[in-house]
Amino acid sequence: MKKIQLLKSLFPFKAPKLENDHEVANFFNSVPFYKPTELKVMKNLAQELGVKEIAVKDESSRFGINSFKGAGGLYAMGCAIAEKAGLDLETLTFDQLMTPEVKKVAERITFYTATDGNHGRGIAWSASVLGSKAIIRMPKGSKQIRVENIRKIQNTEVEITDKNYDNTVKEVQELCAKDPNGIMIQDTAWDGYEKIPGWIVKGYSLIVEEFMKQMPEKPTHIFLQAGVGSLAAGIVLGLEERLAPEDLPTITVVEPETVACFYKSAEIGDGERHSIEGLTKTMMAGLNCQTPSVAAWPVLRDSAKFYGTLSEDTCAQGMSRLAHPVADDPKVVSGESGAAGFAYVYEILANPELAKDREALGLDENSRIVLLSTEGDTDPDNYRHIVDEENWF
Structure with a gap:
C-alpha cells in the first residue's frame, strides 16, 4: 500500500558561515572527461499535476558509472x-x-x-x-x-x-x-x-553549479533523498553559497520508511542525531543508512523545512512514472534510490487525499520543483520488473 509521511521541522533556520567553493567547479572544469549531466524538464507532467515546473537532474550519466x-x-x-x-x-x-x-x-x-x-x-x-x-x-x-x-x-x-x-x-x-x-x-x-567526508560533500556542490545554470528560474522547492545525508548536505550548502536565505527553495529531506534516521532525529526534536537499530532493509539500497553523518546532520537540521518518508511501492510508482513519461516529456531511467525524491513529491501531487500535505509544503501553480535522479538502473532485474511488469498507470 502506497504510503508517505510528512513532518514539519521543529528547528529554526540557521544560515551557515560559508566559504567560497569555486575551487570545486574549477577542479572539475580542468578534468578533460567532465561534462554536466542533463536536466530533464517534465513540462507535460507539471501541467497535469498543477505546478509550474518539474525538473529532474539525471545523474545516471555522471562519469559513466550510473550514479552521482x-x-x-x-x-x-x-x-x-x-x-x-x-x-x-x-x-x-x-x-x-x-x-x-x-x-x-x-x-x-x-x-x-x-x-x-x-x-x-x-x-x-x-x-x-x-x-x-x-x-x-x-x-x-x-x-x-x-x-x-x-x-x-x-x-x-x-x-x-x-x-x-x-x-x-x-x-x-x-x-x-x-x-x-x-x-x-x-x-x-x-x-x-570529518575532513574527507567534508571534501565529498563539497564535491557534490558541483551538481548545484550545473542545475542553477540549467534552470531558467530559481527553484521554489527541492526534495533531497538522504542515506547518511552527504549528498543532501552538499546540495544545501551549494544552494546557500549561491542564494540569499530568502531566495532558498523549500528543502524537504526524503528517506525510506524502514530506515529514516533523519526523520527520527527530527521527530525526537532534541537537536541530536538518532540511529535506527538492527539490520534494516529497503530496496532503496543507497539510502539504507542508519545514522546521520555528523557533518550532514547540522546542515540539514538547520536548513530543511520538512522531513518525509515513503514506502517501497510509492518509490516503485515514481520509478515507473519516470520510465513512462507523459506525452513527449523525456524519459528518465531512475533506480530505487535515484527515484525516491521524485516518487515522494509525485505521490503528494497526484493523490487527491494528500491535499493537506501539498498545502503544507506550499506546492501550487507557481511552484518550480527540482529533483535529483541520483542513479540509473543499478539493479537492472528489479528495475525491469518494476517499470515493465507492474501496471502503475
Whole structure:
C-alpha cells in the first residue's frame, strides 16, 4: 500500500558561515572527461499535476558509472592525494594529479570504504582514474550485481560482510588502521573523522553549479533523498553559497520508511542525531543508512523545512512514472534510490487525499520543483520488473 509521511521541522533556520567553493567547479572544469549531466524538464507532467515546473537532474550519466557518486569521490580522493603531495587544494587541477611525481604518491595509497553499492563504485572508479588502489566492503544483503559492478574495476578488492551498514563501516576502519598507506574514504562523518567526508560533500556542490545554470528560474522547492545525508548536505550548502536565505527553495529531506534516521532525529526534536537499530532493509539500497553523518546532520537540521518518508511501492510508482513519461516529456531511467525524491513529491501531487500535505509544503501553480535522479538502473532485474511488469498507470 502506497504510503508517505510528512513532518514539519521543529528547528529554526540557521544560515551557515560559508566559504567560497569555486575551487570545486574549477577542479572539475580542468578534468578533460567532465561534462554536466542533463536536466530533464517534465513540462507535460507539471501541467497535469498543477505546478509550474518539474525538473529532474539525471545523474545516471555522471562519469559513466550510473550514479552521482563520482563527483564526491573524485574530488575528495584528488584532495587526499594532493595533500599528501603538498599541493594547494584551493588551486588544484586534474593535470597536477597526473604529473609523474604526484602519480607516484597516488600509487602508494590504498583507499578503504564501506558501501551499499554506488559509493563503492564511485570510489573504485576514482581510484582507477587517479592510479590508487581501493578495498571495499559491503553490508549483508547487498545485491550481487552491485558487487560485480565494483569488482570489474581495476585495482579494486570487494567483499560482502555478514554485518549491517554501520558495523561494516567499523570493520573497514579496523582494516584501514592496519595499513600505513591506507586512507579511509567514507561519505559519512563521525567525531574525529570529518575532513574527507567534508571534501565529498563539497564535491557534490558541483551538481548545484550545473542545475542553477540549467534552470531558467530559481527553484521554489527541492526534495533531497538522504542515506547518511552527504549528498543532501552538499546540495544545501551549494544552494546557500549561491542564494540569499530568502531566495532558498523549500528543502524537504526524503528517506525510506524502514530506515529514516533523519526523520527520527527530527521527530525526537532534541537537536541530536538518532540511529535506527538492527539490520534494516529497503530496496532503496543507497539510502539504507542508519545514522546521520555528523557533518550532514547540522546542515540539514538547520536548513530543511520538512522531513518525509515513503514506502517501497510509492518509490516503485515514481520509478515507473519516470520510465513512462507523459506525452513527449523525456524519459528518465531512475533506480530505487535515484527515484525516491521524485516518487515522494509525485505521490503528494497526484493523490487527491494528500491535499493537506501539498498545502503544507506550499506546492501550487507557481511552484518550480527540482529533483535529483541520483542513479540509473543499478539493479537492472528489479528495475525491469518494476517499470515493465507492474501496471502503475
